Amino acid sequence: ETGVTQTPRHLVMGMTNKKSLKCEQHLGHNAMYWYKQSAKKPLELMFVYSLEERVENNSVPSRFSPECPNSSHLFLHLHTLQPEDSALYLCASSQEAPTSSPLHFGNGTRLTVT
């Protein structure tokens, strides 16, 4: 099975709900990432953590709040989302950041905001 595990696989939430996405990596990597994948668009980098410190935040709205309690776990807390936030959210890890080593992706969480 994969070295990067994401839960849940699917999530439907209303605009006033609060939910969290979870990611866990078993590869001993030092960097973890959140990407957003929307139809017909490139993968969009949202957040980067290196050794549990956030090193990049790509102008992501504050309704998305990341948390990295240790180098193996990464969360994305969601609140008051908009319908346009519906997308596939992918977690990834790599040996280090900057990313000059391969990214390993999880299966993603398919998020639908109603």
Added chain:
Amino acid sequence: GENVEQHPSTLSVQEGDSAVIKCTYSDSASNYFPWYKQELGKRPQLIIDIRSNVGEKKDQRIAVTLNKTAKHFSLHITETQPEDSAVYFCAGGGSGSARQLTFGSGTQLTVLP
């Protein structure tokens, strides 16, 4: 920051033919260029990568070429098979102002039996 453009957006080839996907990048500081394959409903998976100190790399039916002067790199798949059908993404980055990877918009490759 880095800007990566990928062409074509869709590509159909007959089984056994070759497929070529091209990407250009803007930041000369980029030094790492991976290619990912994403099958329908699955995660992106690395298929090959190249670093800026190398001009070409091969792995069985897959090859990548890099032209640093022109700032473009290409994926070549020979003897295509139906299982090669997927979306392919290029990416560039890894250094300096382009330290995080920037992805291209993807190419939907369809191999017709």
